[in-house]
Amino acid sequence: MASVTFKNVCKKFGEFVAVNNFNLEIRDREFLVLLGPSGCGKTTTMRMVAGLEEATSGDIFIDADRINGVLPKYRDVAMVFQSYALYPHLTVEDNIGYPLKIRKVEPAERKRRIAEVARRVELDTMLSRLPRELSGGQRQRVALARAIVRTPRVFLMDEPLSNLDAKLRTQMRAELKHLQHELQVTTIYVTHDQIEAMTLAHRVAVMNKGVIEQLGTPREIYNDPRTLFVAGFIGSPPMNLIPGEVKEGIFNSAGFRVGGFARANISRAVLGVRPEDVHAALAEDDDVNLVAPIYSVELTGENTLVSLRLAGQLVTLRADKNFSGQIDQEIGIKVARDRVFLFNGETQARVDI
Known part of the structure; x- marks a missing residue:
């Protein structure tokens, strides 16, 4: 050998x-x-x-x-x-x-x-x-x-x-x-x-x-x-990559907000979160990260892929196979904060958070 x-x-x-x-x-x-x-x-x-x-x-x-x-x-x-x-x-x-x-x-x-x-x-x-x-x-x-x-x-x-x-x-x-x-x-x-x-x-x-x-x-x-x-290339469906900015420790992109970042300000940031780390929630919940209408629902057999439209791009979550939401129904989503990645949009490198 x-x-x-x-x-x-x-x-x-x-x-x-x-x-x-x-x-x-x-x-x-x-x-x-x-x-x-x-x-x-x-x-x-x-x-x-x-x-x-x-x-x-x-x-x-x-x-x-x-x-x-x-x-x-x-x-x-x-x-x-x-x-x-x-x-x-x-x-x-x-x-x-x-x-x-x-x-x-x-x-x-x-x-x-x-x-x-x-x-x-x-x-x-x-x-x-x-x-x-x-x-x-x-x-x-x-x-x-x-x-x-x-x-x-x-x-x-x-x-x-x-x-x-x-x-x-x-x-x-x-x-x-x-x-x-x-x-x-x-x-x-x-x-x-x-x-x-x-x-x-x-x-x-x-x-x-x-x-x-x-x-x-x-x-x-x-x-x-x-x-x-690497974040965008690996995974099926791929990781959600959402461009935005971080101000005073809070990521924001067209109403999609995730807080708790130690680094105060990044003008060109990209937040990454995998579909299995995004969860559907009631729109009126206080701690949802985004409220938006459902864009598509795809049953794959073992689970359901649900996509929402955010600022011209899709955010996908992997829901239970029995998910019953309909297109255009407004829902809330929550992200698993410990499974979120933050990237510098200029250097493409990951930022420690």
């Missing part, structure tokens, strides 16, 4: 800086997710590990070996692509075994390893099929098996579940997590889907504009966002 280390890595395409002064140590046997929106540099970072892109400056190590300039075939990494990248004219067995054939592994040993890996990903009854005879989930398992059969030092996975439907994604997430636990191989996983990041990762590196905004466990990223970007 292996660790992967980035030291002051920069990648430029002409004048465009895709990855900027990137420093990260991925631990041995860790499942590390690079998470961020399109164009944030996450795939470029992975491709530099694979050798498909060369770093403009800085150093990349697998264990103690500096891999800058090393040909991809000598890096001992295996990559799973979004598009599966299967050979359409080869059977499942031949697709899985192709990396071993290229390395001139003996046929008997090759067959043994293919059978073992196919059993792990539940493809042992489909080895004679062609890719066109498989479902999307089965094709993705073939791509995974082809990577696993090599027993590489590092797995690289570039949005491998994005082409699957919602049910298959859920199933494949569980399979991926179990496989990584079973194989104990260092894994770098790229995605823009924060649900995948939260469910799969040991740690998440949230990227934005070529830099890491925050690195931590899924629980740390969710419960303790350090920047406005």
